[in-house]
Amino acid sequence: MDNLKNLRGTVDLLPDQLIKWQNVEKIVLEQLKRSSIKEIRTPILEMTELFIRGIGEGTDVVSKEMYTFLDRGERSCTLRPEGTASVARALIQNGISSNPLQKLWYMGPMFRYERPQAGRQRQFHQLGVEFIGYESVRSDVEIIALAWDILKKLGIKELNLEINTLGDLSDRLNFQNNFLKWLKINKNALDLDSQNRIDKNPLRIFDSKNIQTKKILENAPRLVDFLSEKSRKRYSDLKKQLEILKIPYLENFNLVRGLDYYTHTAFEITSGSLGSQATVCGGGRYDDLIKQMGGPSTPAIGFAIGLERLILLAGKELEAPRNTDIYIINQGLISEILAMDLSRKLRNYDLIVELDLSGASFSKQFKKANKLKAKSIVVIGDDEAANKEFTIRLFDKASTENKELAISFEDDITLEKWLINNLLIK
Ligand code: ATP
Numbered sequence: 001m002d003n004l005k006n007l008r009g010t011v012d013l014l015p016d017q018l019i020k021w022q023n024v025e026k027i028v029l030e031q032l033k034r035s036s037i038k039e040i041r042t043p044i045l046e047m048t049e050l051f052i053r054g055i056g057e058g059t060d061v062v063s064k065e066m067y068t069f070l071d072r073g074e075r076s077c078t079l080r081p082e083g084t085a086s087v088a089r090a091l092i093q094n095g096i097s098s099n100p101l102q103k104l105w106y107m108g109p110m111f112r113y114e115r116p117q118a119g120r121q122r123q124f125h126q127l128g129v130e131f132i133g134y135e136s137v138r139s140d141v142e143i144i145a146l147a148w149d150i151l152k153k154l155g156i157k158e159l160n161l162e163i164n165t166l167g168d169l170s171d172r173l174n175f176q177n178n179f180l181k182w183l184k185i186n187k188n189a190l191d192l193d194s195q196n197r198i199d200k201n202p203l204r205i206f207d208s209k210n211i212q213t214k215k216i217l218e219n220a221p222r223l224v225d226f227l228s229e230k231s232r233k234r235y236s237d238l239k240k241q242l243e244i245l246k247i248p249y250l251e252n253f254n255l256v257r258g259l260d261y262y263t264h265t266a267f268e269i270t271s272g273s274l275g276s277q278a279t280v281c282g283g284g285r286y287d288d289l290i291k292q293m294g295g296p297s298t299p300a301i302g303f304a305i306g307l308e309r310l311i312l313l314a315g316k317e318l319e320a321p322r323n324t325d326i327y328i329i330n331q332g333l334i335s336e337i338l339a340m341d342l343s344r345k346l347r348n349y350d351l352i353v354e355l356d357l358s359g360a361s362f363s364k365q366f367k368k369a370n371k372l373k374a375k376s377i378v379v380i381g382d383d384e385a386a387n388k389e390f391t392i393r394l395f396d397k398a399s400t401e402n403k404e405l406a407i408s409f410e411d412d413i414t415l416e417k418w419l420i421n422n423l424l425i426k
């Protein structure tokens with residue numbers, strides 16, 4: 001086993017770490033449920049073609065980051081780098097016209113071949129939400145508010161919402177003509193990556209992290225100045241409605257999502273406490289995607305939250321496990337069987353019950369219960385077994401009031417009363 005290790009950029013999540021993951025997921029899922037959003041699960045593996053068409057060849061994800069391989073049938077397959085293309089495919093394939101309005105979420109691993117660093121992995125996880133068939137600006141507002149509220153519910157501070165609009169296809173073509181002219185003149189001043197994007201995906205140049213490029217771009221034409229009247233109105237409605245909801249935003253005219261199919265609203269939520277990988281949520285409208293993929297023309301908007309970054313941001317209080325409610329100390333042949341039986345009965349009350357399987361001395365078992373901070377203990381030894389009863393008490397050594405109570409294995413009424421009074425079961 002010496003040299004068997006996980007692949008670079010992948011991580012094991014161990015039980016202690018997963019407590020926080022589970023607590024975070026629980027809060028997120030409750031919020032999604034309250035918003036009437038339903039889950040969808042699509043395969044992790046898809047045909048490579050799906051992502052080339054659904055994300056776009058000129059994007060970083062498709063050109064540099066995909067995990068692609070030939071399967072045994074010589075088909076080109078790719079581990080999904082994001083969720084939207086798969087969701088769109090699944091909807092088209094399963095008959096979108098019979099269900100044209102859908103609010104959906106998904107959660108799971110994504111794969112991108114990137115340089116691993118804090119907040120950036122090769123296998124990471126995303127929670128995504130997609131509103132399919134929704135066109136009005138109210139759906140943009142609802143989805144932004146949802147992302148915002150999820151992050152707030154997790155107690156995350158220092159959040160910044162940045163918004164922009166990319167207009168529709170014709171606004172973008174209008175802008176692009178102008179921008180290309182400007183690029184011709186300014187090409188040599190840009191960094192190499194940006195120069196390479198001129199032919200493939202000029203909009204993405206706005207995404208450059210290069211400081212000099214950023215400075216030069218300050219004088220570039222801005223997409224927002226090329227919007228049609230209708231697109232401009234849509235954007236100002238979005239801002240008005242966010243203001244009514246008291247969701248603070250910043251306009252960032254350089255915010256372009258990398259994917260070809262985005263239209264109108266684009267947004268990102270960043271956190272000041274994340275360091276260089278500051279974006280925790282990215283989203284936007286993609287009215288042209290489903291049609292482009294062969295489905296009926298269907299407006300849609302969605303976002304994805306990176307769960308690793310979300311976990312980094314969520315409060316420490318979510319790291320604490322729920323304590324064991326009852327620790328069952330037991331020893332002796334008959335006692336062990338009675339203890340096993342009782343543990344099953346107690347778990348029916350939705351209590352966390354740990355049955356000690358060690359067969360060790362009572363004092364060792366007590367120590368273990370103590371270490372776990374169990375709220376109460378049950379003791380079953382030879383004497384108890386002979387009397388067909390067990391003893392139960394709150395596990396608080398300091399208190400003398402918590403006297404042991406002996407309860408017969410048959411006497412469910414007394415047991416329930418004790419549980420209601422001491423462990424507050426309902
Ligand atoms: P970035 O600028 O960080 O590369 P992106 O634009 O590639 O982000 P999206 O495709 O919008 O990211 O994905 C949405 C979210 O998923 C990101 O905001 C981030 O939180 C998370 N994410 C993306 N790539 C990774 C990764 N390699 N490791 C961990 N989280 C990631």
Ligand code: MG
Pocket residue numbers: 060
């Ligand atoms: Mg990226």
